[in-house]
Amino acid sequence: MNQLYIDEVFSTISIKEGLLPVKVTPFYESKIKEEVEALGNHLGPLHRVSFPTQDRISLRAPNEVKDFVDDRSNACGRTNxxxxxxxxADRVLFLTTSKCFGNCQYCFRADALNESVGMDARTEQDADLQQLIEYxxxxxxxxxxILSGGDPLILPAPQLSAIIEGVRSVSSVKSIRIHTRAIVYEPRAFTAEKIDLLADHNLRLTFHIVHPYEICEEVSEKIAELRQHKLRLYNQFPLLRNTNDHHVVLYRLLEKLDEIGVRNLSIFIPDPIHFSAAFRVRLSRIWRISDHxxxxxxxxxxxxxxVFDSHRGKVRREHYSATNGDTDVAIFVRDGDQISFPDFPEYLDVPGRIEFMLWKEKWCS
Structure with missing residues (x-):
């Protein structure tokens, strides 16, 4: 199907269903253009990250919900x-902004971001920050x-500084962490002023790099610059069907991260939410990928x-208890709490083709 038509259909659906619109930085789009030209189609991994596909629009799985993690049930402070x-018990996540450099098609926080659009008004953000400090x-x-969003690096340096210094004013807070995809969407967002700010406050940076082809020379050079400032760098990312759902793709990514001094923490299992079926993977295949x-x-x-995220926090494979054969809902038990996770149907779980996911490596075609 023509990509322009898919984009138009998705635009209509995104307005109706509250999904994030297509948003791609020129830096990232240049990689996508290279990918499309090399493959002769729009089935490459970076394209799927940023642009809708036919299965993104039409594929549905049973038991999908609007918001699986339900962060609202764990909201703190007096903000609406x-x-x-x-x-x-020991950490708080603060959503600094609802804006991102680029909108990931697989985003599992679209519902919360749409709810928080008004957060970017400076007076409202100041109020939220003051309530956070009081809390x-x-x-x-x-x-x-943990400073997240949206993407905290999209904020002007003075605004970001005010947030960091406000949190630092609370003596019981020993660590501040920033989660960002700026490193692959817009590495130049890490300006000298912002890098000095992050280094002066000894922050940890957690990236969300999902594929080895996102790490180009410019990204590697910026990461080297961050390391020169003694910043501690981490990564976590989702396992995405047709993007990185193969043990060799994961190996390439994790190996590359290790080579440039970034420690990977977690690989996330996608939430069973509306319009996520294009990216989801059945649990049994995830365990096989992990074993390989x-x-x-x-x-x-x-x-x-x-891991997968839940209203009770991260859930791991060892927390698995059983699967209801009638409903195909997996049961996990964490700290005495039972957590239900709708599995992705086996008949829909068509693995990604490695010749597309690793198209630069001609040996696998």
């Missing part, structure tokens, strides 16, 4: 929006604050965790 979330003062058990990855890679590669 879900700008601060606490699922763990942190009242909760000395919270020792870490463990078999072919050294410990500094395969030490990463496969």
């Amino acid at each position: 929006r879900t700008s601060a979330v606490r699922k763990y 942190l003062h009242s909760q000395p058990d919270v020792t870490e604050v 990855l463990n078999f072919i890679s050294p410990s500094w590669i395969n030490s990463t965790r496969f």
Whole structure:
């Protein structure tokens, strides 16, 4: 089907269903153009990250919900929006903005981002920050604050500085972490001013790099610059069908991250939410991918965790208890709490083609 037609259909659906519109930076789009020219189609991994596909529009799975993680149930503070979330005793997630450099097609926070569009008004953000600071003062058990969004790096340096310094003013907070995809969408967002700010406050940076082809020379050089400032760099990303759902693709990505000094923390299982079926993978195949990855890679590669997020926090394979054969809902037990996870149907789980996912490596075609 013609890509322009798919884009038009998706635009209509995104307005009606509250999905994020297509948004791609010129930097990232140049990689997509190279991919499309090399493959002669729009089936490459980076294209799927940024542009809708036919299965993104039409594929549905049973038991999909609007919001699986339900951060609203863990909202803290007096704000009417879900700008601060606490699922763990020692940390709080603060949504600094609803804006991103690019909108990922697989985004699992679209519902919350659409709810928080008004957050970017400076006065409202100032109010949210003040409420966060008051909350942190009242909760000395919270020792870490995670700044996310949207993408915190999209904020002007003075605004980002105000947030960081406000959180730093609470003595019980020992660590601040920033989650960002700016490194692959717009590496130049890491200006000298922002890098100095991050370094001065000894922040941790967690990227969301999903595919080895996102790491080009310019991205590697910017990561090297961040390392020169003694910043601690991490990564976590989702397992996405037709994008990276093969142990060799994961190995390539994790190996590349290790080579440039970025430690991967987790590989996330996609949430079973509306319009996510194009990216989801059945749990049994995820375990097979994990086992194959463990078999072919050294410990500094395969030490990463496969998890999914829930209203109770991260859930791992070892928390699995059973699957209801009638409903195909997997049951996990974490800290005594039972968590239901609708599995992705086996008949829909068509694995990604490695000759597309690793198109630069001619040996696999």
